[in-house]
Amino acid sequence: MLSKHSADAGFGQFFNILEWVWLSRDVYFAKVNKDGTSQTCPNCGAHTGKKTLDVRVHNCHECGYTTTRDVAASQEIRNRGITSVGQMVAGRLTSFEETSQALGPKNVCGLRATGRITRDALVGGGRSRKLAS
Template identity: 60%
Template sequence: QALHRELKSLQRRLKHQRKGSNNWLNLQKKIARIHQKISDTRKDWHYKLAHRLCDQAGMIFVEDINFKAWAKGMFGQHTLDAAYGQFFSILSHVCWKRGVYFARVDKNYTSQICPQCGTHTGKKTLDVRIHSCQSCGYTTHRDTAAAQVIRDRGILAVGQPVSKTASGGVLSGIDSNIGLESSL
């Protein structure tokens, strides 16, 4: 937060300098250093969080969200500052290095499906914070129910046949040209 304030202040000072002058160049260098420090701090926090999550779990499942489209909403700048896409790629790399299973699951209707019985409960507005199923009577916090649906989808996906991506590679990262016999 303090770095963002300092960055804003320096950028305001920069617009009053003559382009190409020594003062303008010096401010450009300071601004570049602050941008780099913000980036390094964010990346360090992402790695630390990823390692902490890997310490606590044997499998990690996340929603497959299009963050570029998400960033066009009301909180776009905050979404971009959080760098969720970078975090998910760091998390998948750390999971791979530490032997923790990582997968992205379908994001559709995670907050509208009952994790207990699988019934579609309908769209909820953001002010509705409790999930209650009319079919089975299951009641819990809305975010907890969505997390349980994500977990269930991920567990269902484990052991399913690996699908091909658009580029022709295999999702698991194994080269499709190598046979099972030659890799053993």
């Protein structure tokens, strides 16, 4: 039980650091409710019912959408995040691709991605950093 508590504490600390990084880069950060994500269809929003852990495939009886359970849950978390920001287009949720195209490419720190990596970016300009004596 102690190891589960330690893992939960570590994950909580990770979110605290992640939130600080995003906010320091002027990037919006919000947590969404993870409960019930495997019971909601990410395509149409229909409630698909509680599933046991041995059911690994998401099948929506309303719209026919089929994918793995983990992918469906992650898509639903994405939908909830987009909804919390309030990005609605013509009464429907914007897709990840539409949102990415509108915002432009970014790296993990929320900075605009240039699409190229230079030697200077990797080694800090090529100068050695010696301690002042």
